[in-house]
Amino acid sequence: MTTKLVVKTITIVICLFAMSCKHSDEHKYHTVIDKIEAESLNYDAVTVSSETFNETINTVKVSEDGYEFLIPERKSQIASYNCTECHTQPIEKLKQDQVGEKAAHWNIKIEHAGLETMNCATCHTSNNMDELHSLTNSPIDFNLSYKLCSQCHQQEFKDWKGGAHGKQLGGWAPPRLSNTCVNCHNPHKPAFEKRWPVRFNTTVEQERK
Amino acid sequence: MSETNKKWYSLNLNQSKKSDSCGCGNNEGSCSEEKPKDGFDQIMDVSMSRRSAFKKITAGLVIGAGAVSTACSVVSGDESKEKSGIEWDEYFKGNYKLMTDEDKNKTVDRLTRSYELRTGKNLSMSSKDAEEDVLFGYAFNISKCQGYMDCVNACVEENNQDRSTEMQYIRIHEMEDGKGFNFEESDDNYYHEVPAENHFYMGTQCFHCDNPPCVEVCPVQATWKEKDGIVVIDYDWCIGCRYCMAACPYDGRRFNWKTPEVPEQEVNKKQHYLGNRLRKKGVMEKCTFCIQRTREGQNPACVEACPTGSRTFGNLLDPKSNIRWILENKKVFRLKEDLGTEPKFWYYMD
Numbered sequence: 001m002t003t004k005l006v007v008k009t010i011t012i013v014i015c016l017f018a019m020s021c022k023h024s025d026e027h028k029y030h031t032v033i034d035k036i037e038a039e040s041l042n043y044d045a046v047t048v049s050s051e052t053f054n055e056t057i058n059t060v061k062v063s064e065d066g067y068e069f070l071i072p073e074r075k076s077q078i079a080s081y082n083c084t085e086c087h088t089q090p091i092e093k094l095k096q097d098q099v100g101e102k103a104a105h106w107n108i109k110i111e112h113a114g115l116e117t118m119n120c121a122t123c124h125t126s127n128n129m130d131e132l133h134s135l136t137n138s139p140i141d142f143n144l145s146y147k148l149c150s151q152c153h154q155q156e157f158k159d160w161k162g163g164a165h166g167k168q169l170g171g172w173a174p175p176r177l178s179n180t181c182v183n184c185h186n187p188h189k190p191a192f193e194k195r196w197p198v199r200f201n202t203t204v205e206q207e208r209k
Numbered sequence: 210m211s212e213t214n215k216k217w218y219s220l221n222l223n224q225s226k227k228s229d230s231c232g233c234g235n236n237e238g239s240c241s242e243e244k245p246k247d248g249f250d251q252i253m254d255v256s257m258s259r260r261s262a263f264k265k266i267t268a269g270l271v272i273g274a275g276a277v278s279t280a281c282s283v284v285s286g287d288e289s290k291e292k293s294g295i296e297w298d299e300y301f302k303g304n305y306k307l308m309t310d311e312d313k314n315k316t317v318d319r320l321t322r323s324y325e326l327r328t329g330k331n332l333s334m335s336s337k338d339a340e341e342d343v344l345f346g347y348a349f350n351i352s353k354c355q356g357y358m359d360c361v362n363a364c365v366e367e368n369n370q371d372r373s374t375e376m377q378y379i380r381i382h383e384m385e386d387g388k389g390f391n392f393e394e395s396d397d398n399y400y401h402e403v404p405a406e407n408h409f410y411m412g413t414q415c416f417h418c419d420n421p422p423c424v425e426v427c428p429v430q431a432t433w434k435e436k437d438g439i440v441v442i443d444y445d446w447c448i449g450c451r452y453c454m455a456a457c458p459y460d461g462r463r464f465n466w467k468t469p470e471v472p473e474q475e476v477n478k479k480q481h482y483l484g485n486r487l488r489k490k491g492v493m494e495k496c497t498f499c500i501q502r503t504r505e506g507q508n509p510a511c512v513e514a515c516p517t518g519s520r521t522f523g524n525l526l527d528p529k530s531n532i533r534w535i536l537e538n539k540k541v542f543r544l545k546e547d548l549g550t551e552p553k554f555w556y557y558m559d
Contacts, residue, residue: 032419032551036344040526040533046340048506155559163531164350164539164557167518172345173506176531184518192517197358200400203375208398 050171057169059177060143067161069176072169072183074143081142083129091126111189113152123148123187149181292326295319305443305482306433310336317482324487332478334486337504339437345498345553346438346525348535349412352559353519356381356403356410363514364414367499368485369477371469378463378496379414379511390544412519414511415440415461415496416544416552423453423462432493438525438553439498441483449491458545459552462495498522525553 029035058073075081086104087094112118125133132140132148140147150157159165160178167179181187257265302308302316313336321334361379370376382395386407395411404410417440424432424440431446432453454462468490480486481501488494499509503522507513512520523532535541539557546552 032553035419036346036525036533036536039342039344040528043342043526043528046342046506046524046527048340048504050506053507159539159559162534162538163521163523164348164535165353165518165559167515168508168512168521168523168531171505171507172503172523172530172532174527174529179518184516192355194402194404195357197356197381197400197403199358199361199377201375201377201398204398 046173048171048173049175050173050177051175053170054177057177062144062146062180064161069178071143071146071178071180074145074180074182078142081130087129108188111191112187145187146181149187288326292323295323295326299323299445302445304430304446306430313482320482320486328473330473330476330478332476332480334480334482335501335504336482339435339439340504342524342526343437344525345417345503346523346532346536347417347498347554348521348532348539348541349554349556350519350521350559351409351411351556353517354381354410354412355517356383356399356405356408357516359514359516360412360511360520363510364496366475367477367502367510368497369469369471369480369487370494371465371467371488372472372475373470374467376463376465376469376494378461379412380460382411382413383408384411411556413459413461413544414554415457416459416550416554417496417498419551419553420549422456422458422548422550426452426456428452435483437504439483439500439503440495441497441500442493442495443483444486444488444492444494447492449493451493453493458548458550462493465490465492465494 029038058076059070060073062069062071080086089097110118110120123132125131125139128139130142132142132145134140134148135151146157146160156165160181163176163178166181167184169177169179185191299316299319303312305313305316308316317334317336321332324330324332358381361377361381364370364379365372365377368378370378380397382392382397383399383403383405384391384395386409388394390411399405417434417438419434419438421434421440424434427433428450429446429448431448432440432442434440449464451464454464465488469488471487476487477485479501481497481504484497484500499507499511503509508522512522521531521535523530525532525536527533535557536555541555541557543552543555
């Protein structure tokens with residue numbers, strides 16, 4: 001009688017053990033984080049690529065602190081680049097020659113930090129308008145203008161490099177192509193504006209009345 | 210009170226009766242040998258009068274003969290013959306999960322041809338399977354979302370959602386600062402300038418759980434999790450019982466109460482069998498991470514449309530992907546994590 005009971009108990013224990021976690025492929029992991037960690041160990045590469053979705057965009061390579069990715073090329077997108085086609089002389093000289101005339105960049109109004117912090121010359125170089133400059137006056141290429149922004153916005157820069165700030169273009173598949181700062185933010189007025197949402201669901205509104 | 214005079218009905222679970230009479234009230238002979246009827250017998254083994262039996266047989270014959278006569282008729286045109294042939298094959302096809310690649314191609318061809326016969330327009334439908342080494346995940350930055358709802362519009366257009374009932378997979382919740390994630394008090398159908406003062410915005414959609422309760426409850430296995438983590442629905446296998454809708458703790462699923470209407474010129478012709486192909490009345494649908502785009506390497510439509518960069522999509526198995534960086538470096542959380550549904554949709558803040 002007792003042996004029967006022992007055998008029964010052992011069978012039940014074995015059954016329970018077999019039915020607990022990790023018995024099938026479906027429930028191999030306790031959490032999705034475990035799954036990601038385990039399955040990405042042997043990650044090689046995927047066969048799909050996002051290149052075809054970004055064919056129309058000229059790109060520039062960014063290489064910062066071990067992060068390597070592409071950003072859209074900028075100079076060809078600026079309407080009147082090269083700037084030196086008009087800015088043949090330093091600003092002060094041009095201003096002297098054009099007293100009383102309408103300023104060329106009349107439509108640009110700086111709403112970026114305060115005027116005691118920033119003005120045109122914080123970023124633009126009066127004796128070389130084709131390039132920008134850093135706080136310590138080293139030249140910065142227009143295509144790599146993120147170097148200028150990152151001087152102050154360090155947390156955003158860090159997040160952007162990793163991929164938590166900013167927008168990825170085309171596809172999730174490599175190669176990575178991310179918008180650079182000025183593709184989303186107007187550098188002269190970087191904050192996003194208030195506007196109306198593009199959608200209002202009238203059916204839902206009626207149903208809830 | 211005697212058993213027979215009982216005014217209520219009891220289930221008698223696990224209560225073996227020792228009395229001579231049994232539940233059926235028949236005291237003669239024995240009832241113990243009566244077996245429960247299975248599906249076939251339930252239909253066939255029914256006592257029926259001669260008249261109603263004839264009625265049923267005739268009705269069945271008329272339907273069957275109709276289908277056969279259109280398919281074999283000499284009079285009806287080739288097109289209508291082809292059409293009913295397609296309808297016949299579609300009606301009797303198997304579950305998508307069990308189909309071979311050849312079967313999948315066949316059903317996709319039939320559906321494409323059927324659309325062509327109906328509208329005279331061509332569409333491209335794919336049945337592409339999941340890639341190796343891919344597990345899709347999504348991250349949403351609640352500090353950045355401004356509530357513009359560009360994502361919702363893009364989603365509706367991309368996924369051929371019903372225009373007449375204004376179905377939308379994505380909901381953007383306007384939440385008041387200082388009240389936490391209070392879905393009860395938040396508004397997901399606002400219309401005023403955004404972002405509103407003292408409010409933040411949080412988007413929800415299908416979270417493609419790694420342990421999806423909706424899949425567990427489906428009685429016909431019409432919904433399942435693909436290898437790349439996308440939870441999909443076979444619209445031709447769904448019986449419309451809406452168990453999955455009840456099981457989803459995130460309101461991720463939608464039901465077609467009527468035949469969805471999409472104007473011909475607005476139909477997105479780039480389709481996937483498990484994704485944005487045109488649905489019918491009485492079936493479930495939901496976000497598929499834009500399977501027709503993402504299986505090709507592209508971003509979902511909502512990610513592409515977002516002007517603020519709040520939305521990140523990527524491969525969780527690629528250690529160099531943006532989504533992995535977010536999971537490893539930002540303070541991320543998921544909704545109702547304690548349910549154990551393991552959503553693959555993370556929220557984070559700056």
